[in-house]
Amino acid sequence: MKNLYFAILLLLSPFFVLSQHLYEIDLNKIEKDVLPVKMTLSKVPQSDQVTYSFPATVPGTYDTQDFGRFVLSMNAKTADGKNLKVKKQGNNSFIISDAKKLKYLEYTLEDIMDRKVKKHPIFDPVATNFEEGKNFLFNNGGIFGFFEGEEADPIEIKIVKPSQLYGSTSLPQTLSNSGQQHFKANSYHQLIDCPIMFSVPDTAQFYVGNTKVTISVFDVNGVPRAKHFYEVLKRDMQAIDEFLPDLPVDNYTFIVYVDDLSEVGEAFTGKMGIIKKIKLALRFRSLGLGALEHGNSSTYYLADFGPSVPSSIIKELSLDNQLSGAAIHEFMHILTPLGLHSQHIGNFNYTNPVMCKHLWLYEGVTEYFANLIKYKGGVISPEEYLNEMGDKLVQGLDFPITEMSFTEMSSNVLEEKYHEHYGQVYQRGAVLAMLLDAEIQRLTSGKKSLIDVMLTLNARYGANKSFDESTFIAELVNEVHPDLQNFFTQYVEGKNQWQPNDQLNYIGITYHDSLQEQDMLSIFTDNDVKHKANGIGIEQVITNVGPNEWAGLKVGDIINISDYREAFEPNGVKLKEGELAKLRVKRGKEFVTLDIKAKYGLKTVKHALRWTGK
Ligand SMILES: [Zn+2]
Structure with a gap:
């Protein structure tokens, strides 16, 4: 043909x-x-x-x-x-x-x-x-x-x-x-x-199966990067190849622009409370870092944060991590929306765009698959996978579900009131997709999973034919089991809070509201500190020293979160019981260094996902 x-x-x-x-x-x-x-x-x-x-x-x-x-x-x-x-x-x-x-x-x-x-x-x-x-x-x-x-x-x-x-x-x-x-x-x-x-x-080219993959990089400082990005992307593309029966395109181009944000990197020095903020900023695109998908390519805007980034967060902010964080996601968009979308995308109106209600599908399912592929392809461990999905679940709880359904946010996403929750497509949306996958497996006694249903629908429609915006959910339900409609009615189109165990237990995952686990203890509790913004960072000021205090802290001491992480988790690895942390603390106008023994004990974790039986 x-x-x-x-x-x-x-x-x-x-x-x-x-x-x-x-x-x-x-x-x-x-x-x-x-x-x-x-x-x-x-x-x-x-x-x-x-x-x-x-x-x-x-x-x-x-x-x-x-x-x-x-x-x-x-x-x-x-x-x-x-x-x-x-x-x-x-x-x-x-x-x-x-x-x-x-x-x-x-x-x-x-x-x-x-x-x-x-x-x-x-x-x-x-x-x-x-x-x-x-x-x-x-x-x-x-x-x-x-x-x-x-x-x-x-x-x-x-x-x-x-x-x-x-x-x-x-x-x-x-x-x-x-x-x-x-x-x-x-x-x-x-x-x-x-x-x-x-x-x-500055390019590299390789084949995964029959797909020719090209990487083209521009670094503002002229640093050659393509050969190195090849290693990262080859591993990711192979993980995708293992997950899908066939890669759905003959050729694919990664277009990567690397900016120099070493000024931001310098701002991290000694001011680490920002990490969570940066992670959020990256996710919510405030920094403009990220990527956009296309049918045979994707465009990346990434940042080199320079040599000043503290070692405790070097991995998180590395270019490899930024690229890998986005590449599988962007590539998987070939399944949806590029190969499975409603008429609002198929006949895209550039002047007066009409938004679809199916962002749970376009972004949620894509983000879930990206994580599932990394886990199944060995890019991340089973524990890292559940931690990542658990983080998404915690953030997904911030979605105002009693005020708006997920489909309502999606249909109105260009309006400010709804757009402020757009970032939830990668959080709550991904968790909804995970729950949907488990529900499909439960209702079909393991005969079908979400990827099977997606591949069937993708084959039926593809890039050039649109599904009907209003009947798509019924069509998907029809591929699985009549009872699946209830999942969409309750959690996707409805305003009900999810009950994760109803779905996840079937696939060997348990959700815990609250869980006691053996872990490294913090030297202070939230009740003993107040947070103080300092430049772009956040410091902890000790306001109370409790009876169990073992670190030698005094009221008024100021601790930078980056120093804390560096002392207790050097290079991202937690100290073992009894090992000594050297923590830099600001006391009055001076800095003192405290030698503190790492202690382990029972710690409460909220909203956690765990493999059942572990
Ligand atoms: Zn996306």
Whole structure:
């Protein structure tokens, strides 16, 4: 079928060429971060007025971008170069009058990464970057617009570039030499789905099964990274290959931009209460670090925090960890939403986007699979897996479930009141998917699991066919057991708090509200300290010294959390019973170092997941 389709395209090719809009960009003509673009129309517009727009949002982001905000000038020209009247409407649209005379557009664009906006800031993996002679990141919503109603038409792109740069993308190329690259998109949708990064090549390539994987990296300091990222991604891709019957694509490109955030790294020195905050910030995208999925690629914006990061958190903040944290998740998006989505994504409306109620599926199921794959593929241990899912469960409890259902948050996610809970798709959403997996296994006596059902539905729909937003849950239930409807009614579409053991016990996991476990004891309790913000960090000030105090603390002592972790968990490994911690404590104006014996005892853990019987 594939070859036949290809043959038809070839037969049609003379018409094909005539009917495409042509974009021409010369990367040498960048000046002060402003990039000029020329777009020549393939045909004469049929009406006197046409609208040329940039996306208000693009698939996968669930956020507002308003890319038209970064268009600095827009000129509409006749064949002999005369200007037509152009009026900007809203943030994203340009209305062109006397349009039957329109031959080409000339416009200029601003570099999005360098122009930070306060309202609706753009997540960096969706942004554009123009750096003369070094790097051009094209997330195409920020580069190319569309004539309304022509989103399905093919597009041709001619790029003139400095000879040292090369554009990595999953977009088909028709010509590539040292001075030029030509690309072809079969529609605006494909163009948006295929980012391009031009940089001095730092690439690696490998096969997993029959899938060709390409890694293309740009590091702002010029550090070569691709060879090393290859090791990380090869391990992750192999874990995916073990989980899925077949990798669902022939080729896949990882586009990675590494920024230098060593200034932030320096701020960690001695001020460690921030770690939890940073973790949250990374998750909730405040720092713009992260990634965005596409059909045959994904774009990453990662940070090198530099050499000042304390050893106790080096692993957590490492580039490997950032990349691995996102790569499996982004790749698994091929299953959903890329290969299984409702009409709101299938016929994506860039101007007035309609959000789906199925974020539990698109992000929740994807994030759950990413963790399950790491565990099953041996990237993390069974204990690390349950700790990670347990953390998500604890954070998922913050979702205001009695006020809004998960599907309600999802359908309204562009509104502020709901958007503030968007981050829960990776927390509560992932736990809902885990519970759903267990429930499917329970109801089918282990004959089916969530991945089986997803693969069946993915095969039924795929990238080019949409499911019905309103009947999808019933369709999924139909693949499993009538009683599964109750799970969706209660916990996904309803406002009821989950009862994890109802599902998890079947797969050998127990949820504990509260659990007593043998662990290293803290030298103070929450009641004995008050938290004090210091710069970007948090310090603990001792307010009370209890009768069991064994560390030699005095009221008024100040302890940095990073010093605490460094002393009791050097290099991330907890001291053993009786080993000595050397803790730096601020006492008055001086610093003293206390030698403290590590003690173990029964500790209460709240909302924990444990393997049953352990
Ligand atoms: Zn995602």
